[in-house]
Amino acid sequence: MYFFDTHAHVQRSRSGRCTNVAELFLRARKAGIRAILAPAVDRADWDELVEMTAPRGVCLYVAYGLHPYFVLKITVSRARDLVEELRLRVLNAGSEMRAIGECGLDFLRATSSESRAHQVEVFRAQLELARHTGLPLSIHCVKAHGPLVELLRERPTPASVMHAFSGSAEIARELVGAGHYISFAGNLCVQGARRVVEAARAVPDERLLLETDTPDQTPPARRPAANEPAFIVDIAARLAELRGASIEEIATLTLDNGRRVFSVEAPFALHDFDDRDHDVTSE
Numbered sequence: 001m002y003f004f005d006t007h008a009h010v011q012r013s014r015s016g017r018c019t020n021v022a023e024l025f026l027r028a029r030k031a032g033i034r035a036i037l038a039p040a041v042d043r044a045d046w047d048e049l050v051e052m053t054a055p056r057g058v059c060l061y062v063a064y065g066l067h068p069y070f071v072l073k074i075t076v077s078r079a080r081d082l083v084e085e086l087r088l089r090v091l092n093a094g095s096e097m098r099a100i101g102e103c104g105l106d107f108l109r110a111t112s113s114e115s116r117a118h119q120v121e122v123f124r125a126q127l128e129l130a131r132h133t134g135l136p137l138s139i140h141c142v143k144a145h146g147p148l149v150e151l152l153r154e155r156p157t158p159a160s161v162m163h164a165f166s167g168s169a170e171i172a173r174e175l176v177g178a179g180h181y182i183s184f185a186g187n188l189c190v191q192g193a194r195r196v197v198e199a200a201r202a203v204p205d206e207r208l209l210l211e212t213d214t215p216d217q218t219p220p221a222r223r224p225a226a227n228e229p230a231f232i233v234d235i236a237a238r239l240a241e242l243r244g245a246s247i248e249e250i251a252t253l254t255l256d257n258g259r260r261v262f263s264v265e266a267p268f269a270l271h272d273f274d275d276r277d278h279d280v281t282s283e
């Protein structure tokens with residue numbers, strides 16, 4: 001059973017409560033993770049991501065972008081400069097880069113009309129970059145699903161990923177109808193999370209993704225630990241339970257979907273590594 005963690009800020013695990021990122025990767029590999037997409041949050045992350053390496057058997061891909069929280073911390077003119085820098089970074093990136101993100105809208109954080117307009121401007125620029133390059137976006141959306149759907153509809157947008165989906169089943173269906181993928185994270189495991197549970201049942205198999213959002217959104221059973229890719233099994237188990245599927249089926253279909261949306265073609269190092277043959281603590 002193999003997994004694709006399609007949204008894990010492993011570059012941020014170092015600065016959090018995880019002191020040894022090498023061991024985090026080994027635990028991930030042991031849990032069956034064979035691919036991770038690590039999205040940037042701010043400008044400093046772009047350089048961090050270039051430096052990151054994963055152990056043999058785990059494919060690490062990255063995304064460059066400007067997160068809506070970060071956008072709120074910078075001026076409009078600084079954001080315009082960074083958008084231009086992002087454009088050059090994306091156009092010149094190597095094959096490790098598979099998406100633009102993390103980007104999006106967070107109207108829980110942005111409460112004034114000015115701050116929302118600022119987030120929309122920076123998100124729209126990243127949408128244009130995705131349209132120009134054909135790359136998918138890794139999209140953060142909190143309390144802004146209506147405006148998000150409108151922005152995606154303005155012009156054709158490459159098939160993209162709604163990360164840590166928190167919207168309704170109706171919004172999920174609408175996004176799927178527009179060709180996008182819905183990714184579920186630890187919020188699905190929280191007791192009483194009714195809306196996201198309904199959404200998790202509504203998404204068709206071929207548009208479903210799994211992620212941890214490491215180091216945030218630790219699944220309830222793992223708290224107070226910082227989140228890490230190995231905990232993806234909790235989310236897969238919950239999704240399997242909700243959809244009447246086996247955890248193996250969820251692992252396989254979300255892995256296949258992750259490969260499709262992020263253009264992770266063969267050869268993909270799925271079978272060339274078997275943890276049973278290796279003592280993971282000795283590497």
Ligand SMILES: [Zn+2]
Nearest residue numbers: 007009102213
């Ligand atoms: Zn994130």
